[in-house]
Amino acid sequence: MGQTVYGNTRGLKKVDLDSLQSIYDMVIDKDQVISPEIARTMAVISSGSQRELAVFIDRQGRVVSVGVGDAATVQLKAQSKRRSAYRLSGLRCIHTHPAGGGQLSAVDYAALYDMRLDAMVALGVLDGKIKEARLACLEPRDGQLTQNFRDFGPLSPEQLTGFPLTELIKSIEDNIIPPASITTTADRQAEKAILVTIDGADSLDELALLAETAGAVPVARVSQRRQRPDAAFFIGRGKVEELALHRQRLGADLVIFDDELNPTQTRNLENSIGCRVVDRTSLILDIFARRARTKEGQLQVELAQLQYLLPRLTGLGTVLSRLGGGIGTRGPGETKLETDRRHIRRRIEELTGAIEQVRRHRRRQRQGRRKAAAPVVALVGYTNAGKSTLLNTLTRAKVYTANQLFATLDPTTRRLVLPGNREVLLTDTVGFIRKLPHHLVKAFHATLEEVVEADLLLHVADASHPELLAQITAVEGVLKELGARDKNTILVLNKIDQPVNHKLVEQVKLSYRGQVAEVSSRDGTGLDRLKDLIIQNALGLRRRVKGWLPYDRTDLLALLHRHGEVYSEQYTPRGIRVEAAVDENHWAAVAPHIQQNDFEPPV
Numbered sequence: 001m002g003q004t005v006y007g008n009t010r011g012l013k014k015v016d017l018d019s020l021q022s023i024y025d026m027v028i029d030k031d032q033v034i035s036p037e038i039a040r041t042m043a044v045i046s047s048g049s050q051r052e053l054a055v056f057i058d059r060q061g062r063v064v065s066v067g068v069g070d071a072a073t074v075q076l077k078a079q080s081k082r083r084s085a086y087r088l089s090g091l092r093c094i095h096t097h098p099a100g101g102g103q104l105s106a107v108d109y110a111a112l113y114d115m116r117l118d119a120m121v122a123l124g125v126l127d128g129k130i131k132e133a134r135l136a137c138l139e140p141r142d143g144q145l146t147q148n149f150r151d152f153g154p155l156s157p158e159q160l161t162g163f164p165l166t167e168l169i170k171s172i173e174d175n176i177i178p179p180a181s182i183t184t185t186a187d188r189q190a191e192k193a194i195l196v197t198i199d200g201a202d203s204l205d206e207l208a209l210l211a212e213t214a215g216a217v218p219v220a221r222v223s224q225r226r227q228r229p230d231a232a233f234f235i236g237r238g239k240v241e242e243l244a245l246h247r248q249r250l251g252a253d254l255v256i257f258d259d260e261l262n263p264t265q266t267r268n269l270e271n272s273i274g275c276r277v278v279d280r281t282s283l284i285l286d287i288f289a290r291r292a293r294t295k296e297g298q299l300q301v302e303l304a305q306l307q308y309l310l311p312r313l314t315g316l317g318t319v320l321s322r323l324g325g326g327i328g329t330r331g332p333g334e335t336k337l338e339t340d341r342r343h344i345r346r347r348i349e350e351l352t353g354a355i356e357q358v359r360r361h362r363r364r365q366r367q368g369r370r371k372a373a374a375p376v377v378a379l380v381g382y383t384n385a386g387k388s389t390l391l392n393t394l395t396r397a398k399v400y401t402a403n404q405l406f407a408t409l410d411p412t413t414r415r416l417v418l419p420g421n422r423e424v425l426l427t428d429t430v431g432f433i434r435k436l437p438h439h440l441v442k443a444f445h446a447t448l449e450e451v452v453e454a455d456l457l458l459h460v461a462d463a464s465h466p467e468l469l470a471q472i473t474a475v476e477g478v479l480k481e482l483g484a485r486d487k488n489t490i491l492v493l494n495k496i497d498q499p500v501n502h503k504l505v506e507q508v509k510l511s512y513r514g515q516v517a518e519v520s521s522r523d524g525t526g527l528d529r530l531k532d533l534i535i536q537n538a539l540g541l542r543r544r545v546k547g548w549l550p551y552d553r554t555d556l557l558a559l560l561h562r563h564g565e566v567y568s569e570q571y572t573p574r575g576i577r578v579e580a581a582v583d584e585n586h587w588a589a590v591a592p593h594i595q596q597n598d599f600e601p602p603v
């Protein structure tokens with residue numbers, strides 16, 4: 001298993017794709033960085049197709065991943081590996097530069113650091129041959145892995161194959177000093193995180209959940225009330241010093257901020273605190289990247305990540321040129337950075353194109369559904385409010401639900417049969433959250449179009465949550481951003497089987513501009529009333545007609561044509577066999593004259 005070739009393989013020749021796949025089966029000697037056979041295969045396909053290729057190899061010499069795309073793309077695929085300041089991942093990345101140069105780019109260095117790779121190797125290929133190779137690895141500083149790099153090369157293909165990587169890795173690991181406080185293996189798996197906010201301590205509950213969802217363990221919370229963030233450090237300088245001490249004492253691996261930081265702030269903070277600093281946006285992007293299961297979801301997340309990364313490349317460049325000077329090699333310089341930006345922009349364009357295709361496909365699907373005469377009802381709401389559970393209970397579907405943030409990323413649609421054989425299509429989709437990164441909302445537009453074009457929205461909220469009001473407001477903010485604020489909406493207060501704050505719920509019911517239903521998706525309370533509300537509110541709700549019309553009532557057939565949709569009509573000895581759907585009023589006129597209407601009139 002695991003034989004997939006990752007990345008954008010569209011347009012690759014079948015024979016090239018097969019060769020790439022065969023790399024998984026190639027053997028690398030323990031003391032080789034890469035086998036000559038793999039290097040040759042990569043060089044030929046990369047220069048033939050003008051695409052970057054990347055191969056990840058573990059310390060046993062097994063190929064664990066083969067991908068098409070630049071280091072940034074590949075990085076996104078391998079992201080599920082957790083990172084630590086005290087451990088290398090045990091993987092090396094060998095990738096090609098089809099334009100010939102072997103010089104590592106800022107994106108390559110960033111990937112090397114982000115994934116804590118054993119080594120990053122770039123193969124400059126030209127005319128199907130390797131021109132030169134360069135290798136970089138991390139160099140620990142003060143016993144920790146930081147963005148400090150060591151470069152080797154240019155190397156000939158022979159020099160690369162025989163490069164003493166094993167010894168190099170050993171010397172790197174010997175220079176890493178794990179903090180004494182880390183003792184158990186469980187501790188070692190998860191990163192310890194300190195959470196920081198300037199919005200008041202309450203907002204940290206949610207950040208803690210996000211951090212846990214991303215696989216970190218929150219070990220401390222720091223809040224500082226500020227009107228405006230500090231330009232250089234986001235929080236006050238004194239607070240930064242306090243944080244640095246805190247981090248040392250707790251042996252934390254990273255600090256997570258509840259807001260988006262700019263590149264300068266991130267760099268300043270990392271330098272002063274001495275560990276990785278992550279903001280809410282990249283945390284959410286990370287979770288989305290790990291959760292996306294469908295092609296569409298993955299494309300959208302990658303797009304959002306690159307858009308987040310692009311303006312941050314400048315910051316990286318500064319670090320790298322400073323570092324380049326230190327080692328006595330050329331820094332990447334502005335030209336190189338420009339190339340990387342171009343790469344990313346090109347990929348962004350590619351992704352945008354691919355997503356546009358998905359969007360067109362979905363639009364066609366939706367038009368198909370319109371023909372099926374079923375209005376679309378979309379579930380929206382805060383993450384973890386119970387949207388998927390409601391869908392499951394109403395339609396007996398089996399969508400994944402969990403007490404986690406962002407359990408659902410990809411939309412699911414199920415048929416919901418309402419009293420009187422009326423039908424709607426119920427669509428479940430990604431949940432919203434406070435401070436949802438703008439890029440994500442934009443990137444997920446293809447998915448969220450379901451919401452924008454739905455006939456009715458069910459805004460599901462967790463009535464038992466202390467932040468009920470704030471969550472409703474946050475969802476309405478995103479709906480507004482999507483242009484769906486004025487859609488016909490029913491507010492569904494879910495989880496009423498749990499203890500709720502009645503005053504708060506009453507306040508919400510009084511102030512909400514639309515209709516409100518109180519339900520429990522878990523035990524089914526309130527669902528009959530909710531169904532009635534859906535019937536009242538789903539515009540264009542139509543009913544089905546299926547049976548025989550007598551030949552002397554062709555006027556009714558004409559009526560069906562005029563006011564509804566006729567799927568089929570056949571002239572049979574028994575009468576005119578029709579299948580159609582019309583609105584409620586016309587249905588009432590036609591239904592009594594239909595023989596054997598499978599969709600019985602109401603009793």
Ligand SMILES: Nc1nc2c(ncn2[C@@H]2O[C@H](COP(=O)(O)OP(=O)(O)OP(=O)(O)O)[C@@H](O)[C@H]2O)c(=O)[nH]1
Nearest residue numbers: 383384385386387388389402406407408431521522
């Ligand atoms: N007590 C109770 N728990 C519920 C109810 N509805 C959902 N839950 C729980 O709430 C958690 C989240 O439910 P989901 O259906 O996954 O929530 P969601 O809105 O789809 O969340 P995302 O997909 O993450 O946006 C799960 O643990 C559910 O079992 C309810 O009516 N009562």
Ligand SMILES: [Mg+2]
Nearest residue numbers: 387388407408
């Ligand atoms: Mg869900």
